[in-house]
Amino acid sequence: MRPSLQNVVASTFRGLHTVAPLSRPQRCFHQPIFASIPRKRSFFTSHRLLASSTKDGVSTTSEDDTTNSSETQQQSPTPASKRKPVRASAAKTLRLGLTTKPPQRTTTPRKDTTDSEMDYRRTITSICVAQSFDMEAVQDILRFHAFELDPDGTEFDPTGVVHARGINNGDIFVFPSGTVVAWSVPTDALMTLATKQLIRAAQLPHLNRLEMEELEFIPDESRDTSYMKGEVVVLGTRAQELENHRLDTTLAKIAFSSGLARSPKLAVLENQAIDYFQNSKNSLDFIEGGLEHKLKRSAVLKMTGQLLSLRSQLNHYSDITDQLPDMFWDSESNLENYYNQISTILDIRQRIGILNKKIDYGFENVSVLREMVSEKYGHRLEWIIIFLITIEVLFELRRVYRESISEASSE
CATH class of the missing domain: 3.30.310.10 (TATA-Binding Protein)
Known part of the structure; x- marks a missing residue:
């Protein structure tokens, strides 16, 4: 005999009372209504443009704010990205002196x-x-x-x-x-x-x-x-x-x-001059401090050779100092104009003159060091000569003493 609908419903309700109650869900934190509201532009700001309130989707800035903003826009420079920066040439770097290396160009x-x-x-x-x-x-x-x-x-x-x-x-x-x-x-x-x-x-x-x-x-x-x-x-x-x-x-x-x-x-020669002056700085620091410089004659000779090689590469072994290459003498006059234009832009003549002056300054330093080394060796030779003379005097005194002893014994 099939159970009636009423019996099924009653048995279902009785089962619900016998089942253990479900665990109470944990309480979650919800975002409050005020926190979900978008923050106004004037919230915690002292900027006059950002402090302008909006109403019905239309900005209602004051006349003073509008005037200041327009003045600011007029005074603000054009963006830097739209301007092409000026390329730094080698000559501009050399004008600062040869004591620092020029930046990579x-x-x-x-x-x-x-x-x-x-x-x-x-x-x-x-x-x-x-x-x-x-x-x-x-x-x-x-x-x-x-x-x-x-x-x-x-x-x-x-x-x-x-x-x-x-x-x-x-x-x-x-x-x-x-x-x-x-x-x-x-x-x-x-x-x-x-x-x-x-x-x-x-x-x-x-x-x-x-x-x-x-x-x-x-x-x-x-x-x-x-x-x-x-x-x-x-x-x-x-x-x-x-x-x-x-x-x-x-x-x-x-x-x-x-x-x-x-x-x-010319930049290669400039860097060689920079390296030379940096390496010789220690020698000059010894002299400035009044200390005896332990510089050998071979080192001074090497420094002199570096300066001579630098000057010869600049003025003799290349056409850097030529006013006009020989191959342009029989050509059109425009070629000389082109050559002079780009040489002027790169400041070739000024850089050559400055580098020659720096080499002259290097020769002055080398001459001072050479004199100091020569004086040092001269003092050493003088002490050697004095020592030899002292030995000779001692031998002569020894001879005179023996002769006097022999004469006294013979009498």
Whole structure:
């Protein structure tokens, strides 16, 4: 017999009374109503603009606040990100003296470039890796690596400059002063070429003292001539675009590159002078303290040789001090103008004059140390002579004493 609905419901209620009561749930903390309300702009602030209250979604600032805010906006300068910082040149650093190392110079990123490709295509990079290059070996290395030599027929003497083209259609100029200048060539590719390939043709390389200089250039299709606009080279490419004739453009690049190549070469010599003065500082500190300086003659000779080598590299073994390279004498007059423009921007003449004065100062210090060392050795020789004379006098007294004793005994 099936149980009725009433019996089922009654048995269910009886089971609920027999089941153990459930555990009481733990009480949770809830966010109060006032804490959930959004914080007003005027909450704990003394800023006049933030303290302005809002009503019905419309800002109701006072007239004074509006006036002050407008004045603040007028007086506030333009954002720094929209301004291109000025690139620090090597000459500006050298004007402070050769007692501190100049900071690493790199160009600031251009705001009109969106990727690295556009960056290097508007960059002139110059790097000095050695004291000099064997230009015949340079040509052999570039030919071996499938570079096209003198592609535009400039017919310059290869002992003065070697022009090659091959990396992304960029131009590479190698100078006998141990410097390589590249136009529109990636920096890593130029470093690989200069430090791994061309280094085999280098004489007295200095890979631990590399110096690099970078400038920006802008092609101008509406001009035949080029010029310097600040520290930016404006390259006239009208003949190249209209007649597909790159000779004039290449000649301008060679003139600018020849002037730019002097800057990293000069920076290497500047750093050598800085290192020399830092190393000789200890000797001068001994003299300043009135202490006897324990300097050997070989050390003074080494310091003299460093200064002589520095001066010879600056004034004799390179074309840094030349007013105009020999290869430009028979060329157009514009090349001399380009060379002088970039040399003026980089303050080449002023830096050469300052470095020569610093070398003169170094020679004065060396001459003082040389005199001190010579005086020290002279004093030593004097004491040796005095000691020998004393011994001779003692032997003579001994002889006279023996003679007197012998005469007394014979009598």
